[in-house]
Amino acid sequence: MSKMQTSPLAQPLTLTCGATLKNRIAKSAMSDSLGDGAGNPTDDQIRLYERWAEGGLALSIIGEVQGTSHFAEKPGNLILNDQSNSDLLERLAKAGATNNAQLWLQLGHAGAMAHAPISTPKGPSALDLPGLTCGALTMDEITALPAEFAYTASLAKGLGFGGVQIHAAHGFLLSQFLSPLFNKREDAYGGSLQNRMRLLLEVINEVRNAVGPEFPVGIKLNATDQLDGGFAEDEALEVIAAVDQMAIDLIDISGGTYFPGAASSSDRAGSGPYFLEFAGRARQKTEIPLMVTGGFKTLAQAESAIVEGKADLIGLARALVVDPELPSFWLSDQRSEPQFPRFKNPPEGGVTAWYTMQITQNAKEGAALSLDDLEGVVSAYESRDEARRRIWNARHS
Numbered sequence: 001m002s003k004m005q006t007s008p009l010a011q012p013l014t015l016t017c018g019a020t021l022k023n024r025i026a027k028s029a030m031s032d033s034l035g036d037g038a039g040n041p042t043d044d045q046i047r048l049y050e051r052w053a054e055g056g057l058a059l060s061i062i063g064e065v066q067g068t069s070h071f072a073e074k075p076g077n078l079i080l081n082d083q084s085n086s087d088l089l090e091r092l093a094k095a096g097a098t099n100n101a102q103l104w105l106q107l108g109h110a111g112a113m114a115h116a117p118i119s120t121p122k123g124p125s126a127l128d129l130p131g132l133t134c135g136a137l138t139m140d141e142i143t144a145l146p147a148e149f150a151y152t153a154s155l156a157k158g159l160g161f162g163g164v165q166i167h168a169a170h171g172f173l174l175s176q177f178l179s180p181l182f183n184k185r186e187d188a189y190g191g192s193l194q195n196r197m198r199l200l201l202e203v204i205n206e207v208r209n210a211v212g213p214e215f216p217v218g219i220k221l222n223a224t225d226q227l228d229g230g231f232a233e234d235e236a237l238e239v240i241a242a243v244d245q246m247a248i249d250l251i252d253i254s255g256g257t258y259f260p261g262a263a264s265s266s267d268r269a270g271s272g273p274y275f276l277e278f279a280g281r282a283r284q285k286t287e288i289p290l291m292v293t294g295g296f297k298t299l300a301q302a303e304s305a306i307v308e309g310k311a312d313l314i315g316l317a318r319a320l321v322v323d324p325e326l327p328s329f330w331l332s333d334q335r336s337e338p339q340f341p342r343f344k345n346p347p348e349g350g351v352t353a354w355y356t357m358q359i360t361q362n363a364k365e366g367a368a369l370s371l372d373d374l375e376g377v378v379s380a381y382e383s384r385d386e387a388r389r390r391i392w393n394a395r396h397s
Contacts, residue, residue, distance in 0.1 A: 007303060007330065007331055008306040008307050009023055009306060009314065009327075009331060010331050013058070013289060015250060015289060016248075016249050016289075017213060017214050017216050017247075017249050018214055019162070019249070021102060022100050022101070023056075023057070024058065024312065024313050025056070025057045025058055025302070025313075025316065026059040026060070026061065026291060026314065026316070027052055027057055027060040027061065027316060027317070028061060028220075028293040028315035028317045029106040029165065029167070029220065030063045030321075031064055031073060031356070032062070032076070032356070033074055033076030033381075033384070033385070035075075035077055035078045035388070036388075037075055037387065037388030037391030038391055038392065039069060039078055039084065039395070040078070040079075040084065041088045041091070041092045044364060045092065045363065046091050047095070047363050047364075047365075048363035049062070049092060049103055050098050052101075052324055053097065053098035053099045053101035053103070054098055054099050054325075055324045056325065056326075056327035056328030056330075056331055057316075057320070058102065058313075058327075059101065059104065059162075060096055060101065061103075061104045061106050062092075062103065062104070062106060063167075064077050064108035064167065065077065065079070065107060065156075066078065066108055066109070067080065067081060067107070067109070067148045067149065067151065067152040068081060068148070069118075069392070069396035071111060071119055071121070072118055072119060073110040073113065074385065075118055075385055075391070075392045076384075076385070077108065078105075080105065080152050080155050080156060081151075081152070081155070084155075086159060089159045090159050093159050093160035093162075094160060096162075103161055104162055104163040105152075105161050105163075105164050105165070106166075106167050106220065107153060107165065107207070108167050108172060109173040109174070110172050110173060111124075111134070111137075111172060111173030112132065112134040112182060113171055113176075113259070114134075116133075117389050117393075118389055118393055120135070121133070121135070122135045122136065122137045122141070123137065123173065123183075124182055124185055124189065125190070129260075130260065131260030139187065142189055142199060145173075145199065145203065146202040146206035146207075147206055149166065149207055150203075150207045150209065150210035150211075153207045153211050153217070154210040157215050162216060163217065164211070164215075164216070164218070165219065165252065166200070166204060166207060166217070166218070166220070167219075167220050168200050168221050168222070169222045169252075169254050169255070170222065170257055170258055171225060172258075174200050175225065175231070177189060177196055177198075178193075178197060178231045178235070178239065179196075179257075180196070180229065180231070181229055193235050193238055200239070200243075201242060204217070204243065204247075205246065208246070208247045208248075217248055218248065218251065218291070219243065219248055221240070221243075221251060221252070221253060222236060222254060222256070222257070223236050223254070223275045223278040223279075223282075224255050224256075224278075225257040225259075226255060226256050226257065233278055233281070236278070237281060237282060240286050241285045241286065243286070243288070244285060244287070248288055249288070250288065250289050250291055250313065251282070251289070251291065252292075253275050253278060253279050253282060253290060253292050253293065254275060254294050254315070255274060255278075272295055272301060273292060273294065273295040273296050273305060274294040275293075275294055276305055277310075279305075279311055280310045283309065283310060289312035290310070290311055290313070291314070292305060292315060293315030293317065296314055296319065297319065299330050299335070299336045302314045302330070322338050322340055322341065322358070322368075323335075341354070342371075346374050347374055347378060349378055350375070353374070353377050353380075353381035353382075354369060354374060354377050357377050357380060
């Protein structure tokens with residue numbers, strides 16, 4: 001690309017609510033595991049999101065911010081409610097807005113996959129499977145959820161965050177309601193797809209009512225949960241058609257689930273962006289801007305997705321772990337692709353542990369972790385989680 005041309009990634013994107021993202025590069029939600037164990041941000045986490053903002057992206061999304069302590073995905077999750085440390089959260093919001101970036105909170109609830117050592121997992125239906133045991137939410141608990149999500153969103157707005165994303169992907173609670181594998185209910189929230197999507201639509205409506213028309217609200221939705229008999233692409237398209245009738249500003253398309261033993265998207269979807277073809281189908285169902293997350297490894301892939309009209313925003317995760325300043329290099333045509341580590345026979349959980357602990361290195365502006373001691377990285381990762389579990393249970397019991 002000549003210097004006289006401008007990358008399609010440099011184009012601003014104006015959302016329906018009127019907010020404008022300065023370019024087309026976003027950090028998709030990850031579980032950064034940088035909360036303090038009591039549900040509050042740490043100095044490392046604040047610096048991390050400031051650094052990503054300085055790196056040139058338009059939007060960062062913090063993964064799995066909980067409205068309560070009861071259904072967290074990890075003991076490093078943030079909690080946003082009336083007991084939260086508002087000073088730390090305001091610092092985080094301000095840091096993430098550096099360099100005209102936006103920082104959104106992903107509204108989380110792990111449901112059946114809540115971390116058992118710090119919670120009592122409950123999902124749409126009771127399950128007793130290898131690696132996954134949970135109870136069923138009562139009707140009263142279900143009907144209380146939209147207001148809980150909405151209150152968390154209103155607090156996020158008041159603290160200065162740029163927007164919120166409703167998490168309905170990756171096998172967490174709202175994704176569980178959509179999936180016939182998780183959702184065996186026989187009442188108004190189970191059975192037909194119309195019933196299985198009911199809770200998601202109620203949450204969207206309540207959140208929008210709570211934050212008003214000018215505050216960005218997005219959702220993250222699976223194209224497929226990549227499990228036999230689970231939530232699949234044709235049903236996802238029907239959900240997108242229903243969401244199109246609501247006041248949503250951004251649909252983030254991803255896929256896969258953290259169901260125990262399930263293959264990751266990178267294991268199942270081949271090379272290149274994982275869900276781009278699905279996004280092309282989704283484009284026929286909605287005019288809401290589409291963010292596509294997963295598998296973008298080169299500048300050419302990201303630019304072509306925008307040019308072809310399949311994506312309006314490119315969601316990056318691990319690419320921004322290995323190269324936090326990648327957006328500025330892509331936008332100035334100084335780099336075509338990040339350099340991903342190549343793991344040889346990693347131990348179970350080793351790759352996830354390496355990326356999670358590398359996030360911490362980035363926050364501290366340290367060097368890249370070695371690939372030669374993944375067992376040591378896993379040990380450090382697990383030790384930190386164990387320390388935070390003790391803090392969480394002491395604080396929230």
